Amino acid sequence: MKADALLALTHFHGLAVQLDHITGTALLAAHGAHLAVHLHLAGTTGDRRRRLAGAAHHALQCRAVARRGTHLLEQRRPQQEEQREGLQGKVTSGDSKKILNIKKYDVTNEAELIRLMQEDDSVKSRVIKEFVESEIKKAKLTLGCSSFDFVFLYDIDRSISRWHAAKIYAELHRLDESQNDVILILRSCGGAAEPAYLISKMFRRCLKGDSKFIVSVPAEAKSAATLLSLGADEIHMGPMSELGPIDPLVNNVPLLSITNGLETIVSLAHKYPEACNMLSSFLEKTLDIKKLGYSARIAESSTQYALRLIKSKMRHTVKHDGADEAERLAEHFTNHYKDHSFVIDVDEAEELLGPNVVCENTEIYKIGHRVHLVFDLVSQLSKINGKQFSFVGCECFFDGVGG
Numbered sequence: 229m230k231a232d233a234l235l236a237l238t239h240f241h242g243l244a245v246q247l248d249h250i251t252g253t254a255l256l257a258a259h260g261a262h263l264a265v266h267l268h269l270a271g272t273t274g275d276r277r278r279r280l281a282g283a284a285h286h287a288l289q290c291r292a293v294a295r296r297g298t299h300l301l302e303q304r305r306p307q308q309e310e311q312r313e314g315l316q317g318k319v320t321s322g323d324s325k326k327i328l329n330i331k332k333y334d335v336t337n338e339a340e341l342i343r344l345m346q347e348d349d350s351v352k353s354r355v356i357k358e359f360v361e362s363e364i365k366k367a368k369l370t371l372g373c374s375s376f377d378f379v380f381l382y383d384i385d386r387s388i389s390r391w392h393a394a395k396i397y398a399e400l401h402r403l404d405e406s407q408n409d410v411i412l413i414l415r416s417c418g419g420a421a422e423p424a425y426l427i428s429k430m431f432r433r434c435l436k437g438d439s440k441f442i443v444s445v446p447a448e449a450k451s452a453a454t455l456l457s458l459g460a461d462e463i464h465m466g467p468m469s470e471l472g473p474i475d476p477l478v479n480n481v482p483l484l485s486i487t488n489g490l491e492t493i494v495s496l497a498h499k500y501p502e503a504c505n506m507l508s509s510f511l512e513k514t515l516d517i518k519k520l521g522y523s524a525r526i527a528e529s530s531t532q533y534a535l536r537l538i539k540s541k542m543r544h545t546v547k548h549d550g551a552d553e554a555e556r557l558a559e560h561f562t563n564h565y566k567d568h569s570f571v572i573d574v575d576e577a578e579e580l581l582g583p584n585v586v587c588e589n590t591e592i593y594k595i596g597h598r599v600h601l602v603f604d605l606v607s608q609l610s611k612i613n614g615k616q617f618s619f620v621g622c623e624c625f626f627d628g629v630g631g
Contacts (some may be wrong), residue, residue: 260264273432293453335602343607350608355625359602360619367595375408381416381427381453382603388419389450392620393426399621400434409440412460413596415603418451421476422465425533426458432540441541444596445469447604451477451568455530456562459537463586464593465574472572473565474534476526482568557581 327495331442333344333355344355360380368374379399382394401411410431418424429442440461443449449457457463457471465471475482497504536564542554557580565572578586587593603619610617610626618625 229592273594283335302351322615334374335606338605341602341605342609345606345613349626352626356602356606356619356624358621360622363595363599367591370591377403377406377408377410378413378432379403379410379621380413380619381456382413383416383601383620384448384604384607386419386618388416388424388427388456390423392419393423393430394622395623396427397430400430403434407436407439409442409597410434411442411444411447411592413444413599414449414453414457415445415447415600416450416453417448418453418472418477421452421455421533422619424452424456425459425537428456428537429540442592444592445471446593446596448472454572455534458534458557458561459540461541461585462592463577463581464587464588464590464596466593466597467574468597469574469593470571471577473568473570474530474561475563475565476530478566481534531558531562534561555606616619 258595333340335341335344335355336359344352347355360378364378374476379396381396382387383392400410412431428441435441441459442464443457443460444464445457446466447468448470450470451474454471455474456590458474463471493507497507535554538554538557539551558597572580574586574588582615603617607617615626618627
């Protein structure tokens with residue numbers, strides 16, 4: 229080693245300054261000496277001696293600093309270990325919010341909700357689920373009882389499908405032992421009739437004793453979502469709520485429009501007999517008889533689904549008695565309206581189904597409306613980020629558009 233080399237063996241709390249080629253200082257330091265300095269000064273100049281003495285003095289200072297640092301580390305080590313143990317204990321106890329230092333958001337405040345939407349999907353989902361849980365607790369206090377379970381089908385972007393049915397089934401299965409009324413907060417523009425029918429039937433199957441299936445409609449529950457609602461014991465609506473016709477669509481075209489188109493052509497042929505050959509040729513080239521028959525049968529199936537759901541709870545809920553009334557209602561919701569987007573508001577719904585079924589501006593409606601105000605803004609902000617928001621069963625989803 230070189231004469232002015234510094235050898236520090238901190239794990240032995242030893243410090244050695246070796247000033248020439250003799251290794252004794254290194255051996256002394258390694259065996260516990262606080263400072264070992266070997267001064268072999270023969271043949272050295274005065275400047276050389278001063279430099280060596282300075283090196284020795286510097287070694288003493290280094291040793292003092294090293295010892296002081298080691299002492300501080302030994303003092304802090306138990307504190308650090310205690311802090312780590314404390315953190316682990318907090319994590320295992322479920323108090324992860326403090327550990328992760330995740331900010332609490334008031335999602336009813338638009339500015340804070342906008343900031344929340346910049347977080348990861350996992351954080352957004354956690355905060356939104358906490359908001360929902362808080363609203364449910366408030367609702368139970370306001371209603372004066374805890375005998376309600378809440379399930380959600382809030383998806384304005386995607387059609388009702390088997391995926392929604394599976395998520396709702398999983399939540400109902402979790403509530404299997406519950407004796408409570410079940411409230412579905414529903415917002416959807418519709419979808420396939422088959423899963424909507426299955427969902428409605430699932431709710432009725434999960435009921436125990438005198439418990440009820442209740443739907444809260446804060447905004448749109450159109451088409452297949454209206455079909456789903458027809459199986460409920462109660463439908464709670466307000467000024468912004470709307471149901472709609474349940475006539476089926478194929479490629480976003482109402483199937484009943486085919487029948488209406490044929491009626492228009494027949495009327496033209498009757499009015500302009502000289503155009504009969506032209507109209508006949510047009511129909512021959514454009515009309516597919518198979519599709520025409522299929523369209524008629526699909527429209528009839530919507531009526532059948534509605535009839536079954538209405539009959540399943542008719543004795544307790546529908547305004548008038550008798551099977552004829554159930555058939556009239558099913559036919560009305562399928563074929564009466566000229567536009568698939570027609571708004572059936574709370575007044576018309578109450579007139580059709582009766583005040584025992586349609587309940588206006590109740591606390592159950594207001595719960596759905598408060599949740600909807602937050603969900604609607606979340607949905608709009610998500611679209612800006614290229615995502616689709618939904619809350620189905622009791623789970624929150626942020627899916628890529630088209631995903």
